[in-house]
Amino acid sequence: MNFKAMPVLLFFISWLGVAPAAANLEVLTCEPEWAALAQALGGDKVKAESATTAFQDPHHIEARPSLIVKARRADMLFCTGAELEVGWLPLLLQKSTNAKIQPDQSGYFLAAEQVDLIEKPVSVDRSQGDVHADGNPHVHWDPYRLLTIAVAFRDRLQVIDPENDDYYQRRYEAFASRWSDAITGWEARAASLQGVKVFVHHKNWSYLLDWLKVEAVGDLEPKPGIPPTGAHLSRLLNTYKHSAPMMTLIANYQDDKGALWLRDRAGIPVVSLPFTVGGSETSTDLFTLYDDVLTQLLAVP
Amino acid sequence: MSSIDMTICKPLSGQNTRWLSGVLLSGWVCCVCANPFNPDISLILDGIYKTENTALSEYESGFGLGHTELSMRGAVDDQFYGSLSAVLESHAGATEVELEEVYINTIGLPAGLDIRAGRFLSQIGYLNSHHTHSDLFTERPAVYRALLGAHYFDDGVRMNVLLPTPFYWRMGVEAFNGRLLTGGESTDDIGVYTLNSRWGGDFLGSNSWQLGVSWLKNWHDPVEEAEDHDDGEDGHDPDGHAHSHDAAYSGENMFIADAVWKWAPHGNAQLGQLILAGEYFYVDDLNEYATDDDFNEGWYASVVYRFNPRWSAGVRYGNVELKEIHGDHFHDQQLEEGNVMLAWSPSHFSTVRLQYTNQQGEGFDELNDAITLQYVMSLGAHGAHEF
Numbered sequence: 001m002n003f004k005a006m007p008v009l010l011f012f013i014s015w016l017g018v019a020p021a022a023a024n025l026e027v028l029t030c031e032p033e034w035a036a037l038a039q040a041l042g043g044d045k046v047k048a049e050s051a052t053t054a055f056q057d058p059h060h061i062e063a064r065p066s067l068i069v070k071a072r073r074a075d076m077l078f079c080t081g082a083e084l085e086v087g088w089l090p091l092l093l094q095k096s097t098n099a100k101i102q103p104d105q106s107g108y109f110l111a112a113e114q115v116d117l118i119e120k121p122v123s124v125d126r127s128q129g130d131v132h133a134d135g136n137p138h139v140h141w142d143p144y145r146l147l148t149i150a151v152a153f154r155d156r157l158q159v160i161d162p163e164n165d166d167y168y169q170r171r172y173e174a175f176a177s178r179w180s181d182a183i184t185g186w187e188a189r190a191a192s193l194q195g196v197k198v199f200v201h202h203k204n205w206s207y208l209l210d211w212l213k214v215e216a217v218g219d220l221e222p223k224p225g226i227p228p229t230g231a232h233l234s235r236l237l238n239t240y241k242h243s244a245p246m247m248t249l250i251a252n253y254q255d256d257k258g259a260l261w262l263r264d265r266a267g268i269p270v271v272s273l274p275f276t277v278g279g280s281e282t283s284t285d286l287f288t289l290y291d292d293v294l295t296q297l298l299a300v301p
Numbered sequence: 302m303s304s305i306d307m308t309i310c311k312p313l314s315g316q317n318t319r320w321l322s323g324v325l326l327s328g329w330v331c332c333v334c335a336n337p338f339n340p341d342i343s344l345i346l347d348g349i350y351k352t353e354n355t356a357l358s359e360y361e362s363g364f365g366l367g368h369t370e371l372s373m374r375g376a377v378d379d380q381f382y383g384s385l386s387a388v389l390e391s392h393a394g395a396t397e398v399e400l401e402e403v404y405i406n407t408i409g410l411p412a413g414l415d416i417r418a419g420r421f422l423s424q425i426g427y428l429n430s431h432h433t434h435s436d437l438f439t440e441r442p443a444v445y446r447a448l449l450g451a452h453y454f455d456d457g458v459r460m461n462v463l464l465p466t467p468f469y470w471r472m473g474v475e476a477f478n479g480r481l482l483t484g485g486e487s488t489d490d491i492g493v494y495t496l497n498s499r500w501g502g503d504f505l506g507s508n509s510w511q512l513g514v515s516w517l518k519n520w521h522d523p524v525e526e527a528e529d530h531d532d533g534e535d536g537h538d539p540d541g542h543a544h545s546h547d548a549a550y551s552g553e554n555m556f557i558a559d560a561v562w563k564w565a566p567h568g569n570a571q572l573g574q575l576i577l578a579g580e581y582f583y584v585d586d587l588n589e590y591a592t593d594d595d596f597n598e599g600w601y602a603s604v605v606y607r608f609n610p611r612w613s614a615g616v617r618y619g620n621v622e623l624k625e626i627h628g629d630h631f632h633d634q635q636l637e638e639g640n641v642m643l644a645w646s647p648s649h650f651s652t653v654r655l656q657y658t659n660q661q662g663e664g665f666d667e668l669n670d671a672i673t674l675q676y677v678m679s680l681g682a683h684g685a686h687e688f
Contacts, residue, residue, distance in 0.1 A: 065501025099409025
């Protein structure tokens with residue numbers, strides 16, 4: 001009988017233990033790039049944490065218990081949107097029981113809603129693969145869009161935490177000035193990449209390539225989200241027999257088999273890049289991430 | 302989110318359009334205007350071919366349809382969301398529509414509270430609250446088929462609380478009508494109560510775990526001396542278990558312990574994933590004649606390894622020891638089942654699965670080896686990945 005009463009007892013005892021309120025604004029982000037941005041703008045008033053790492057594909061995450069705990073205590077949620085997290089974020093929000101971070105609340109912030117997206121499909125049909133109706137969600141690879149997102153996030157921080165609005169403004173100004181200088185430097189360094197042709201594993205580099213005026217002439221994935229097949233890779237090789245692209249770009253969390261196959265067949269170098277902050281030893285924030293990727297692209301002979 | 306923005310078709314700036322593979326774009330392009338006021342709609346197509354009848358199975362031999370499921374879900378307002386899942390099943394020429402889940406759920410109540418009302422899958426055990434189309438084998442383990450009618454859903458209400466602990470700890474209580482568990486009569490309005498506690502977390506970046514304990518109290522009349530579930534003969538008895546979701550065996554108290562461990566390289570489940578799961582069931586107080594020695598007991602353990610994005614293989618083994626009610630006494634039954642499966646998922650939305658089932662035991666007529674070929678495909682809204 002005691003055994004049967006145990007769960008009821010535990011249920012009520014556990015009600016008594018309420019966690020102390022956190023001093024900082026806790027921001028849960030879906031991807032590491034947004035944690036880096038939130039931390040840069042929020043400084044010591046914000047504690048930002050990412051639900052995924054640079055080695056995880058943000059399309060394929062489960063609303064697992066550890067994430068539910070993080071979502072429960074978050075004051076703000078900062079995600080990409082544009083259906084990137086459609087497979088797990090809605091469920092995570094439901095399970096979090098956290099009113100502050102639900103859609104339409106001020107604690108719910110999506111990067112993709114702050115900027116225009118490219119590669120918007122005219123129609124969406126699953127036979128095209130895992131396409132996003134709203135457009136390409138990987139916006140953190142355009143430094144200009146990233147700055148627009150930073151402005152919107154600063155505004156949101158000021159709404160949620162008006163007491164510190166001067167602080168957030170100063171942090172933003174410092175970030176924006178450093179970022180703009182960095183853009184000038186990157187554009188000068190990357191001038192030689194203009195017009196270069198590359199293969200990509202997945203369409204997640206589109207914003208970067210648009211910015212650098214690099215041309216992606218083929219995707220290793222036959223359709224977005226569909227793993228490369230031998231037949232498709234052979235077709236790619238045949239098409240570009242006489243004008244082989246300079247390199248194949250993959251994110252270092254992606255399967256490199258297709259890219260290595262092309263390298264072995266046609267000698268196209270594989271560049272395995274960190275996709276986001278934390279993806280390589282040197283990529284500790286957004287500045288070093290961009291630096292690292294440009295350095296690797298420029299190192300290809 | 303601005304709902305107006307989403308329904309207005311925006312121009313695509315020219316510099317960005319050259320990338321769109323195979324699509325001619327110029328000037329104004331109408332987006333696929335996602336409408337936030339429409340519910341998500343999804344359709345699951347599930348078909349099966351099975352070489353033999355097997356004991357306690359939901360499926361007969363030959364071609365058949367599994368759970369064809371039509372779901373709609375969405376936010377009602379900022380306080381509630383609603384969900385409907387209708388399952389169409391075809392048996393012996395007749396098509397049945399069953400409302401498997403129709404519920405409303407609160408959004409963001411204070412103090413980690415969460416309330417659901419309507420008809421829904423009970424959260425006892427690990428698999429029970431999962432929709433069958435996300436299963437990794439063609440059928441639920443034998444212990445689920447015997448004691449929960451494969452999956453137990455009912456009309457009732459649930460209250461959960463997500464505790465403010467640094468690790469995951471959720472406790473919940475459910476009250477159900479109870480009619481859909483045993484199909485029996487009841488004089489009580491509330492025939493079933495459940496209590497559930499669940500813990501979980503991550504370790505070393507690549508591993509996730511979850512543990513749960515559940516207790517189900519059933520005030521309902523026990524399953525009567527059942528002429529249609531003792532031999533596994535399917536298809537001609539309208540109340541046979543071939544398409545009834547009632548549990549074939551019941552008792553007043555059911556205890557379940559479940560454990561799940563998942564591993565993925567760097568926690569990136571896209572490339573590969575190992576899933577270990579196991580559950581133990583114990584049911585006692587079977588009826589007024591039951592002594593301390595009369596109880597139902599069962600367990601299963603499964604290992605599934607997705608070794609690349611498209612392919613996964615798995616093994617499951619389980620055993621269930623049952624007491625079949627015959628008036629004032631019981632007949633022993635036992636079913637030991639092993640499954641080996643291989644599944645191919647060309648995309649996130651389709652799976653074709655080949656499974657071999659081996660059954661041994663006593664007290665069942667149709668203990669057979671069977672090979673099953675199954676497809677499970679989804680259309681429409683992207684389903685969420687429940688842990």
